[in-house]
Amino acid sequence: MIRVKEEKVREMAVSSVREEFIKKAKLKVQDAISSPDLLLIHTVSAIDELNRVSNLLFERLVEWYGVYFPEFKTNDPAKFVQGVLVIDRENLDQKEIEMAFGQQAQSIIQKAKSSIGAKLSQEDLKQIRQLAAQLQLLWKLRDEIEKYQEALANKICPNMAYVAGPSLAAKLVAQAGGLKRLVLLPSSTIQVLGAEKALFKHLKTGSKPPKHGLIFQHPLISKSPRKLRGKLARALAAKIAIACKADAITGNFIAEKLKAKLDAQMKRILQKE
Secondary structure, rough: OHHHHHHHHHHHHHHHHHHHHHHHHHHHHHHHHHHHHHHHHHHHHHHHHHHHHHHHHHHHHHHHHHHHOOOOOOOOOHHHHHHHOOOOOOOOOOOHHHHHHHHHHHHHHHHOOOOOOOOOOHHHHHHHHHHHHHHHHHHHHHHHHHHHHHHHHHHHHHHHHHHHHHHHHHHHHHHHOHHHHHHHOOHHHOOOOOOHHHHHHHHHOOOOOOOOOOOHOOOOHOOOOOHHHHHHHHHHHHHHOOOOOOOOHHOOOOOOHHHHHHHHHHHHHHOOO
């Protein structure tokens, strides 16, 4: 009887410990999935995927509409989509075309009248226009998510957003897997985040190491002379490393001082060109 009681007590103790571990595990999982970092990471992925899908669909639209009006060309995708929606070679609406293209309207009308494109039925043209309309909706959705991402970045990592810009700050957080993980990275790693393939190639083959990764998207780096981009990227990465620590640990807003120091440092680098 004593042994049976001891076994029951032991089983109850083990069960109690197991339930406690399960409870703690659930709390950790709940904490992880409720982190605002995760929302920011999803916005970055959503924007990337929307861009990829819309680019593929736009290429398809260009080829499809090219059967009908191959002479119609423009470097602005939004203008091209607008043209698909308003240009009907059989029933040209001059006012709509002028509203859409301004001074180019007459040239487009002349090309439409003399086009070598195939004659399509209204049903055929309707299907092409539906694709164009869906593209407009995808672009609108992307723009809305970008605005949401900017507001979220300003809330979650205000120092980084101020120093590097909300979009770049969000991409760095996503690339690192979260703000807390980004804090653990040295500035040299932040500098090449997003250029992992080039870095591994350098380590494997001895090719030139990458000078920058995602932070190349910062206008002060992408628009600067190639020979100075490495120094500029290093300066920006150093300030981002400080900014992300302030966001994740202290919560103090020190971005204005960091940005002023960064601008002065970049100015000195550019003046030495």
